[in-house]
Amino acid sequence: MDQDILKAHPYHGKDAVLSTKHGKERAVAPPLMEAVGIRLCVPHNLDTDALGTFTGDIPRVGTVLEVALRKARLGMAATGLPIGLASEGSFGPHPAVGWMPADAETLLFVDDEMGIQVSESILSQTTNFAYETCVDADELDQWLHKVHFPSHGLFVRPNSGLQPNLLFKGLTSRMALREAVKRCAQASADGSAHVETDMRAHMNPTRLQVIAELAQRLGRRLATPCPECGTPGWGLVGVVPGLPCELCGLPTDGVREEIHGCPRCPLRQQRPRSDGKRAAYAGDCKWCNP
Ligand SMILES: [Zn+2]
Ligand SMILES: [Zn+2]
Missing domain, CATH: 3.30.1490.20 (ATP-grasp fold, A domain)
Incomplete structure (x- = not known):
């Protein structure tokens, strides 16, 4: 980003806390600094494992976003900072390609001063999970x-x-x-x-790479202001299913359009898929391939 635009960003020079005890700051801090000029700190002695572990000795309770929010709030409470981040990963068979392992990662950004929460997720096949x-x-x-x-x-x-x-x-x-x-x-x-x-980040350079990619996405998103109120974090907030089948044209369960929105004001905009896909594979159609 242009240096003058970067300096004018509301997060430029601000401090945020990343709740991690597994070295995720190495992947998350540089892209966010580059995108919006925010500084990350990591609290010491934060027991994020109390919220659940990959090894199964402590189960995680709630959705990924709920766990990430509790984790972010742990760091915010420990440091007294109004801005916090946390990431959550899960590993298992890919939901669409079952025989392939996948890494699902979510990175949540919470700003209590602005009253917003912004999250980005990624489903990556780049994982050594086995x-x-x-x-x-x-x-x-x-x-x-x-x-x-x-x-x-x-x-x-x-x-x-x-x-x-x-x-x-x-x-x-x-x-x-x-x-x-x-x-x-x-x-x-x-x-x-x-x-x-x-799969803990400090034990898994491949996962750390996926988290870095996710942090880049979050950085781009925080660098995108709402066209109505200017709040940072404009981006994907939902999807509309019904992608037409390539053969018969009937709606499938596939994503037809994306809903982009503001984390603070009610502005929403419906737009075509950003990946350019306009038709579903006939194999995913319940009429052509029942
Ligand atoms: Zn069809
Ligand atoms: Zn807005």
Whole structure:
């Protein structure tokens, strides 16, 4: 952005708090500084794990946005800053391409002074998310290569389920992995260990990259003012289904139009999909492909 325009942005030179204890600021701070000139800080000793973990020892309660909001508010309360951010990720089979793993990430921005909340989400196929079962870590050679071990961490638990003191996180050495697998396999009812990619940001450079991409999107969005009231954060707030089938023209469940809106005033604008897609694949049509 032009330096003069950047300096005139309402967030230029302001402080915001990012609630993380896993080093996400490395991915989130630079794009936001570049886009709107806002400075991020990270509170010390913030226990975001209390809101849920990937390893299943603490379940997450509520929708992704609810968890992200609680997390952002933790940091805002700890620092007394009116502007906070938090991100939430989840991993599993891709909703459209089931055999492929996907990383769903949401980044939420809260500004209590302005009274706004702005969020951006991304569904990325760029992820090493995977898990395996084994008796001995040496069985996993090929798999370890595929999940980018040891530049990416792993966690291990007994395959039959969680047990006290038998959850090993952040494993990045072959020796530690062997030992964890051995202990968990011995304690498991079926004699094997569950080995899974550790998806915490500081253990997973691939995920950190996806979060950086998401922060760029949020930056672009905060740099976009509402055409009516000028509030930062104009962008996608909803979609209209009914994308016509390429063969029969009847409406499908696909997105036909996007709804863009302001995080503060009621202005909404309906516009064609920004990716330019104007027709649905006939395979997704319930008339052509029942
Ligand atoms: Zn059709
Ligand atoms: Zn507005």
